[in-house]
Amino acid sequence: MKRTIVIFGTISVVIILLFQVSKFSLMNTQGFSDVFLIISGILFIALGYFITKLFYARKHTNSIQEIDIKRIKELNISKQELKVLGLMSDGLSNNEIAEILFVTENTVKSHVSKILSKLNAKRRTEAVKIGRDLNII
DSSP states (O other), X not given: OHHHHHHHHHHHHHHXXXXXXXXXXXXXXXXXXXXXXXXXXXXXXXXXXXXXXXXXHHHHHHHHHHOOHHHHHHHTOOHHHHHHHHHHHTTOOHHHHXXXXXXXXXXXXXXXXXXXXXXXXXXXXXXXXXXXXXTOO
């Protein structure tokens, strides 16, 4: 979350600076302003493309290749339970998971107890370890 805030804050500052530079260039040169705006637009599109590739492409390729979908079906783990297990592996509490998934904390507790029983685990950390060993998270 902090990284996202920093990225968008930085992009906002760069946009403001470009507008200030374009305002300055409008005062000094009359014909250059259109070219400057086109070049800055192209640069922003390229910057957005590379930022997207850099930050988001790695997460999806790693998780898709390693997940054993057949094992998930064998264990009868639902999509929501899999999401909860993934968030548990990130070290989030029940309350934090509930906020992310827009459900109540009691719903998260119910999912956690189902996960524990399906994976034959006694604790959340054990369930996460089993999930990683089985390549389901």
